[in-house]
Amino acid sequence: MSRMTHARYRNETEPISAFDVDDNYDLYSEEDRREFRCIFCDSQIQFSRGKAHDDPHFKNWPLKEHGENCKVPNSIKQLEGKKNEVELQTLVSTILPRAMRPSVSISPGAKTHKDKAKRYVGKQTRKFIYDLKNVLDSKNRFAVDEEYKDLTFLTEANDEVKIEDIIMTQDKIINALDSNGGQGFICILKGTVSKVKEAKGSYIVDMTKSKNGIYGNSKGFKLYMPYDFVSKNESKMNSIKNSLIICYGIASKTDYGYQMDLYSIKNQVAVLMTFT
Numbered sequence: 001m002s003r004m005t006h007a008r009y010r011n012e013t014e015p016i017s018a019f020d021v022d023d024n025y026d027l028y029s030e031e032d033r034r035e036f037r038c039i040f041c042d043s044q045i046q047f048s049r050g051k052a053h054d055d056p057h058f059k060n061w062p063l064k065e066h067g068e069n070c071k072v073p074n075s076i077k078q079l080e081g082k083k084n085e086v087e088l089q090t091l092v093s094t095i096l097p098r099a100m101r102p103s104v105s106i107s108p109g110a111k112t113h114k115d116k117a118k119r120y121v122g123k124q125t126r127k128f129i130y131d132l133k134n135v136l137d138s139k140n141r142f143a144v145d146e147e148y149k150d151l152t153f154l155t156e157a158n159d160e161v162k163i164e165d166i167i168m169t170q171d172k173i174i175n176a177l178d179s180n181g182g183q184g185f186i187c188i189l190k191g192t193v194s195k196v197k198e199a200k201g202s203y204i205v206d207m208t209k210s211k212n213g214i215y216g217n218s219k220g221f222k223l224y225m226p227y228d229f230v231s232k233n234e235s236k237m238n239s240i241k242n243s244l245i246i247c248y249g250i251a252s253k254t255d256y257g258y259q260m261d262l263y264s265i266k267n268q269v270a271v272l273m274t275f276t
């Protein structure tokens, strides 16, 4: 049985997330709930709140299969024979935004920071980033565990991306931005937080930079938290200091340098280890 995090709803152009449906559950009539379709093959799918009402997702409509060439069932099939020590199924069933490739820009519909936060870094992201942490090998500098190296994920654009291609060092992100003309894209930064500064009410989180760049950190990179997100995050700021983290977000080149937007520490960041 395939699970999916996103669906197409009626004639809406942007896919809708299962968490969004769950948050507004009462607004969907029984008839509305017959209108969810697979974003890849357009087969009818069903919304489920999960066993304890804490795991919203989409699943096959009873007795209806995905289309013959749909990538969703194949994405689940790749787990056959894998050690299921971690929640692989929830990981590969997360449908990533189309912008997971540096060459594809983020949706033009998401203009403000609030739009971007809602669209790209909600609760679905939190689940994904925490599951992702579990496939990294703590004994090998948190590289992707051998067992899971060949895992692929689906994006809204019907692409498949390899796990190793979406977890990037700051140098790798900077190179990608330089070669695509500085167009923002979604990816996962892996790096170490050095210090947090305040600037006009916003937060600037500097990532460590070293001359030899042994960890792919020869160039300066920062996380940028706009001021209207600060109060929600203030109490969590200390949890990322001096820590190796993975952070899911929109990387871009601005007048102030290379950066990734940080709207929610809880949803976007998983701490891998903290240096004392």
Ligand SMILES: [Zn+2]
Residues within 6 Å of the ligand: 038, 039, 040, 041, 042, 043, 066, 067, 070, 071, 072
């Ligand atoms: Zn399908």
